[in-house]
Amino acid sequence: MPSPESAPRHLRIRGDRAPDRDRAARALLPADAVRVDCHRRLRGPYTGLGGMLRALVPSVFARRPDLVRDHQVEILTAAPELHALLEAEPETLTRLAVGEERTRFYSEARSRRTPHGIVEFLKECRADREAPAGPLTVFFDNAHEADATDRECLAIMLRRCDPRAVRLLVGTGRGHLPGELGTAVGRYADTLDADPADEGPARTPDELWQAYIASDGTSDDPAELAAWQDAEPATRAAAHDARADVLEADGAVGHTLGAIPFHREHGTDPTGAGTAALRRALDYCVDLGFYAAAADLGLRGYALTDPDTRQVEYCHFAAKAALALISLGRAHRAKELYTELRGRYPLPRVHMSTSYNMAMLYTRFLPKEELDHHLARAYASNGVALATLTEDFEDRAFYTVFQQNGLALVEMHLGHLTTALKLVAEGVDRLNRETHPDKYRLHKSVLIHNRANVYAGMGMLQESMADFDTVIGLDPHYPEYYLDRGNMHRRLGDDQAALTDYETAMKMGPPFPELYYNRGDVRAARGDLDGAVEDFGYALELEPGHLDSRINHASLLLESGRLDEAAASVAEGLALHPDSAHLLCTEGLLALERDDADTARHAFSAALKADPELYQALVNQAVLAYSEGAYDEAVRLLGRALEQTGDDPDLLYNRGAAQLAAGRPEPAAADFTRALELPGADREEILEQLALCR
Structure with a gap:
């Protein structure tokens, strides 16, 4: 090598x-x-x-x-x-x-x-x-x-x-x-x-613009681009059509997403064949989650479509573009599109659809300071009301349940879990009762999954597990369901079943860090520190910025005595998350292991600045203060730590020791006495300290 x-x-x-x-x-x-x-x-x-x-x-x-x-x-x-x-x-x-x-x-x-x-x-x-x-x-x-x-x-x-x-x-x-x-x-x-390179042989204007079209608009030769822009429009448009015909005959899916829409847009029928090509590409990209391309395609089709003579196509481009824009973090631009559709068309279907989407914006996607769950509930309720006006029986059931599902999410965000559960449960029952078994299979599974999550939020773990089992039976190749069920197995105390679900999801497709983080967490809880470090390390190989994996990776390396590796992990983590209180605290613990009190003190202080209530930093800063004779500071820090943990025998013992060292035997005795009453206390050591107090 x-x-x-x-x-x-x-x-x-x-x-x-x-x-x-x-x-x-x-x-x-x-x-x-x-x-x-x-x-x-x-x-x-x-x-x-x-x-x-x-x-x-x-x-x-x-x-x-x-x-x-x-x-x-x-x-x-x-x-x-x-x-x-x-x-x-x-x-x-x-x-x-x-x-x-x-x-x-x-x-x-x-x-x-x-x-x-x-x-x-x-x-x-x-x-x-x-x-x-x-x-x-x-x-x-x-x-x-x-x-x-x-x-x-x-x-x-x-x-x-x-x-x-x-x-x-x-x-x-x-x-x-x-x-x-x-x-x-x-x-x-x-x-x-x-x-x-030197310029090649001279070419005529026709040769230049034809070369630009042959490149499918990718040429970076300024002369070719200029000649294309100056070419006679009708002749140029016919050449675009001819190139699109050749690519369509090839039958490659990729051409339908790039070159063919480009050529049809610039061909002889941009508002007909052009928008049709854009719509095909848009729908494909939205379905596959290619949101940057979908936003571009949707806005191009939106700009080409007449809003008065082609209302359905206009709404389709705007709505799909908005969906993609939300996924790209451009919620305000999506809101502009929805608002424009609501103002332009006094049609129940348009207002039903955009009411749902406006509700999602205000309950999920706008910046935190702009979220308004009460306004979201008003939009969602409007969507439900409009859905009930649908004429077709099956469609009415589907649209109403779909809108109620959005309302249920808003109710969850408002803390109304019982209301959310009622809405989702009624939706499952209604779709099963009023629609054909083979229709709306995806939405039925989504509702059951949502009900499982509401049950989990309410602490109804067995009911939640039953729904996760059901949804996996309905959609057995969707890896996220195994991740969710694995998490529920953990809450129920069955770590082996959790590992089985995580590893099943790992075999279903490309890796993602949450799976390896969760498996690493199980391995750590079972004492398999090497396996846990390996999983957290792989999660970080996938995404170096995955903060929870970084914190656990560095902490376990420290716990395993691999100090140099822990220091490297902390340094890499702090480069991406300089204000992470947990990483700063781990940096302080590393310094303590290396007898570097100054670095430890600085790291613990920085951790407490980032999170004034971080228990581990309070305790270790107190240890440093005690070792340096600053007993009052140690008492103060340990008191703050006890506010976070509640009565803890070790913390009470340590605060009692600091009180005693400061010459205050009575409060020291009170701490030792309370510590004696708690499970896990070191009775022999505490009794010795009580004797000193007396």
Whole structure:
């Protein structure tokens, strides 16, 4: 293995034009390297990652079909064209639901699981190569023009892939790379500037704009872009149509998400064929949780659609765009869209739908200082009232129950758990009673899951567990349900069943940190400190900012005596969470282990500044004060700790000792006497101290 000084690093190739970057990359790439273009206009979400998988997976599948199948969820998410090669992935009710029956959408966090699964796949691909003389090398160009999914994926791959095994070359323009990708490139990659090439042979204006269209609008040649903008509109539009026809004949799913909508928008029928292409792409991206692309597609369709002559399409684009914007944290823009629809259309269906969404904004998605649960309840109640006016019997039941489910969430946020339970339970019963068994299967499962959570919040654990069992029976391939049921097993004291559920979820798809954090917590409780450290460490490999994993990881390393590793974990955690009271307290405990009282005192003080009631910091600051003869300060700190814990024999003993050292035997005796009355007290030691008091 090469030394750290000679180990290869990932590489950013920076240049204004793709041909320049390509030429610089070719001089560095091995013969078996994979080269892909990430420009989002080609295939939308996962343009780059999908290209890499289409290049790698067929040959890997021929050698190791088991390896590919182990990762088929993430592979097919990024490269749906590989469905023809692989078996169909296990379907969840969320994936199967269509149209208005789709009442649950994927969390925005789901997109981060796909690249983590792909990293594991790449590691095994490289290890499985016949003669891995060097790293598996992939050149991702146009990263600065990539969809958010590819940018997120590249950032994770740069961080997690050891360049000695999987090396990434990332081609970008010369500008600043914002966000997570920019941070990852700056930390994990060297930079190479690509020299500009000489201008090629002169081309006519027609050749230039036609080249721009042939690139599907991805060319970074200023002359091609300018010629396209200046081309005769009708001729240019016909060329866009012809290019779209070719891509549609190819049948690739990715083209329908990127290049085809682009060409149809600029073709001869932008408001007809253009909006139809945008709508198909929008619906696909919303269903798969590709929210950055969905917001872009939705707003483009919204801008092209006439609100008076095409009301249904206009509302569809606005509503789907708003849903995506909420997932991206842009709740105010979503609110503007809902408000505009409410003002434009005096239609019951529009007001029913937007009432629900406005309720969700005010109870969940707006900034904390703008949440208004009472206003949310008013919107939700309005949605319920409008739902009851639906003419069709089954539809009326579905819409009413759906709106009541939103109202139940608001009631939960208001602390009205009994009311929330009544609404959800009535909804389950009504859908079962008034709709066909095969209809609304997703929403029936969502209601049962919600009822399980309300039961859990009310402390009705057995009822909650029964509902989790039911919902897993209805939707057995949805990993989050196993996570939730595992948590309920823990509350019921069955750690082994919890581990089984967590590990079942781990096998269902790409990894996510909550699973490993929860399993690590169980392992720690059972005394398996090494296993717990491993799980917390893996959760942090997935997401270094997962604070709970960081706190537990550092604390267990300290408890295990692995002080250098604990110090490194604390330092990494504080770099991301400088005000974490628990990490600062752990830093103080590390300093105490190393007899560094000054550092410990500073760390405990910082921890108490961040959280004045942190029990561990109060106690350890008191220990320091006592050791330095500051007995009154020790008494004060231990008193504050006792306010947090209630009567605790060890704390009472320590405060009594500080009182005695300060020359106050009577309050010391009171503390010792109270400590004697509590279970777990060290009676022999306390009696000795009482004797001293007397």
